[in-house]
Amino acid sequence: MLSAAAKVNLVLEIRGKRADGYHELATVMQAVDLSDRLVLDEAPGLGLVVNTDGVPCDATNLALRAATTLREAAKIDRGVHITLDKRIPVAAGLGGGSSDAAAVLLGLNRLWGLRWPAARLAEVATALGMDVPFFLRSGAALGTGRGEVLEPVVAGALALVLVNPAFGSSTAEAYGRVTPAMYTDGSRAMRLAELLRTRQAARVAASLYNGLEAAVAPLHPEIERMRAALLAAGALGAAMSGSGPTVFGVARSFEHARQIRGRLTRASWRCWAVRTLAGPAVRMRTSTMSSLGRGQAARRGTLDPVFGGSNPPAPTTIGRGRR
């Protein structure tokens, strides 16, 4: 079994537009202990089953694309059946799909006996999305270039509260709304990378920044409401993560994070108290998970006929996080 952690962007600066159409970034990414679970089983073809309604399980799913892309890059004829237990909200700015993809790359590197070094896997990861290489690594990192050029950052542990409004935000649309007025010079990211060593939650909280907020917040007034609610509930600082809409707040301790989460009472929000991770974003356990869990119906998608057929989608229940 693999666990694939979410991330937050403690700082995300847009430095300009590149000739290749992407934006030049300076961002500090930090893995947190809210994780999807994946099981990879050797199979004749490529297949995926997901336990959450609204998550595509066709070829647009990044976990399945990771398997396809790796199989093509390695020029081998192997298969895998992926069971994905989704806990990270989708299109949330938390990198869930990218983390799943990284988990599939790391898992298949072992299952298919490829023994590829990290740098070679990182090339495939970048082809899947600019956030994916981060999840092949650990803890916290400073990302430059399109976000895929990574330097490890030594970070003290932090407790955070994540608030998600149960709707998604499109990354491409967010970047499409960026104007030069939103460009900054990257110094905030550098400063925060230094500050993270100090374990001073209040100073980190005062230095959060996301240049994409100016592009995304006008589309979703809920983002400002979530930030205000986090601050009113005692968070030391709050910011949007990635291209949103998830907003996170910094707490003094994990107990404080749980208190803040308890004070956020809006029924339509999903909230989690989490800790930052110092170790790998993707963890591997050798035990396998035979089913998706009690009472969970599953949807099935396939690329190869061996996993043909489809089950009706499970009813969606959006409940508050229990962490």
Ligand code: C5P
């Ligand atoms: O890398 P990823 O596929 O997640 O990016 C989705 C979209 O976000 C890209 O197609 C691009 O429009 C935009 N993007 C960008 N600059 C970046 C990263 C993403 O403009 N550094």
